[in-house]
Amino acid sequence: MEKTFEEIVKNRRSIRSFTEEHIPDETINKIIELTAYAPSSWGGHPVEFIVIRDRETMQELARCKQMGAGPLAFGDAAIVPIVDTRKLELWVEDAAVASTYLLLAAESCGVGACWIHMKDRKGHTNSAPEDIRQLLHIPEYYEILNAVSLGMPKKRPESRTVQARIHHESY
Ligand SMILES: Cc1cc2nc3c(=O)[nH]c(=O)nc-3n(C[C@H](O)[C@H](O)[C@H](O)COP(=O)(O)O)c2cc1C
Known part of the structure; x- marks a missing residue:
């Protein structure tokens, strides 16, 4: 049975340990396709996705961040959203919105997911994003x-x- 939006939002958690089960490519594609419906600055949709399924590359990706990137090595796939800054300057916001859709889309497909932050984080040679760029x-x-x-x-x-923290009418 299809999950409701409320179920998806309420059940989503960050998943950092995974079974050996293989996720079909079609499911990964569907998860990514759903992110295309995310809002984006100026409607520019500047976010693209690099899908990595090769175990060795996933391990190297995890090593691109000095600490806390372990789940990238042990999942069944890793996805790197990349934002084309030739199109728009609000790249952080665009990447964050698309990534949030990615997490919710994964939950809707029964797939576990975890955001591993890279911006302003140390890599092994340069910054984490620079190490990823090279890899x-x-x-x-x-x-x-x-x-x-x-x-x-x-x-x-x-x-x-x-609980949502709500202020009505003014602070
Ligand atoms: C901006 C941002 C950065 C995050 N960075 C990491 C990270 O580097 N490593 C990690 O394991 N989880 C990371 N997370 C996941 C959070 O730790 C997680 O969302 C938070 O603890 C709440 O748990 P939940 O997602 O299960 O609700 C990040 C989440 C966000 C939104």
Whole structure:
């Protein structure tokens, strides 16, 4: 049965440990296709995605960040959103919105995902984004905010009860 939007939003958690189960390419493609519906600055849709399924490359990608990128090595796929800055200057926002859609789309397909931050993080040789640029041969006019690890969840954390902080009419 299709999950409702409320179920998707409430059940999504960051998943950092994965089973060996293989995610079909079609599912990964569907997850990425859904991000195309995200809003983008000036409607420019400047975000593209590099999909990595080769284990060795995923391990090298994880090594591009000095600490905390482990899930990228152990998932079934890693995705690097890249933003074409020749089109627009609000690249951080565009990457963040597209990545959020990616996480929710993954949840809707039953796939676990985790945002691994890269911008302003140290790499092993240069910054994490620069190390990724070299590893994946990304032209210099693309920017990199993060990467996302994908895999079938080993265990699912409980969904949480959280409360929106709302101010009505004024602060
Ligand atoms: C901007 C941003 C940066 C994040 N960076 C990382 C990261 O580098 N490594 C990681 O394991 N999780 C990272 N996360 C995931 C958060 O740790 C996670 O969303 C948060 O702890 C809340 O847990 P939940 O996603 O399960 O609700 C990041 C999330 C966001 C939105």
